[in-house]
Amino acid sequence: KAGVTQTPRYLIKTRGQQVTLSCSPISGHRSVSWYQQTPGQGLQFLFEYFSETQRNKGNFPGRFSGRQFSNSRSEMNVSTLELGDSALYLCASSLGSAGETQYFGPGTRLLVL
Amino acid sequence: GDSVTQMEGPVTLSEEAFLTINCTYTATGYPSLFWYVQYPGEGLQLLLKATKADDKGSNKGFEATYRKETTSFHLEKGSVQVSDSAVYFCALRIGGSQGNLIFGKGTKLSVKP
Numbered sequence: 384k385a386g387v388t389q390t391p392r393y394l395i396k397t398r399g400q401q402v403t404l405s406c407s408p409i410s411g412h413r414s415v416s417w418y419q420q421t422p423g424q425g426l427q428f429l430f431e432y433f434s435e436t437q438r439n440k441g442n443f444p445g446r447f448s449g450r451q452f453s454n455s456r457s458e459m460n461v462s463t464l465e466l467g468d469s470a471l472y473l474c475a476s477s478l479g480s481a482g483e484t485q486y487f488g489p490g491t492r493l494l495v496l
Numbered sequence: 497g498d499s500v501t502q503m504e505g506p507v508t509l510s511e512e513a514f515l516t517i518n519c520t521y522t523a524t525g526y527p528s529l530f531w532y533v534q535y536p537g538e539g540l541q542l543l544l545k546a547t548k549a550d551d552k553g554s555n556k557g558f559e560a561t562y563r564k565e566t567t568s569f570h571l572e573k574g575s576v577q578v579s580d581s582a583v584y585f586c587a588l589r590i591g592g593s594q595g596n597l598i599f600g601k602g603t604k605l606s607v608k609p
Contacts, residue, residue, distance in 0.1 A: 426599035
């Protein structure tokens with residue numbers, strides 16, 4: 384079974400631009416969560432989607448948004464990029480039921496110049 | 497709020513040494529507890545988990561026991577290998593399927609031959 388895939392793997396943008404990251408979950412998984420990893424703040428939860436609905440949201444500004452499609456693939460969008468948005472963005476998928484393990488993709492490394 | 501505290505790294509050990517990485521948590525409910533490992537340039541991989549008090553998770557020679565009385569979930573391995581060099585994250589999840597993961601800051605382990 385293929386794992387979680389994320390595209391692109393690397394991205395360079397400039398301040399003020401916007402970016403869209405994509406995540407394809409493991410086949411059959413309906414829940415997709417997004418996390419931001421930085422050296423200073425560590426791993427922080429952004430949001431979770433389940434069956435095309437946002438089910439849970441972390442403490443990030445409205446510039447960070449996401450969506451999920453009917454095939455469970457998810458996209459994350461960051462508008463008006465800031466230098467501090469430079470990070471590794473990780474996507475995780477799970478079946479979505481209580482107690483299920485989250486499986487992580489390799490991440491998208493975003494550099495904002 | 498809910499949080500996870502891990503011992504600061506980096507931890508440097510010789511091959512075949514005993515490993516302990518301390519993890520304690522603060523949670524309002526009854527969390528599930530996890531250890532994830534991140535190898536250089538990769539995403540997170542689930543190492544082991546425990547979902548209730550006194551459960552022991554184990555995988556690849558690593559073990560951790562869910563201790564409710566001390567709110568701890570310390571990671572141990574009897575004999576580390578060079579290939580165990582990675583960053584280890586302790587995490588908790590509250591709220592069943594709708595709970596996001598809350599991570600510790602991570603502990604970098606380097607194993608020398």
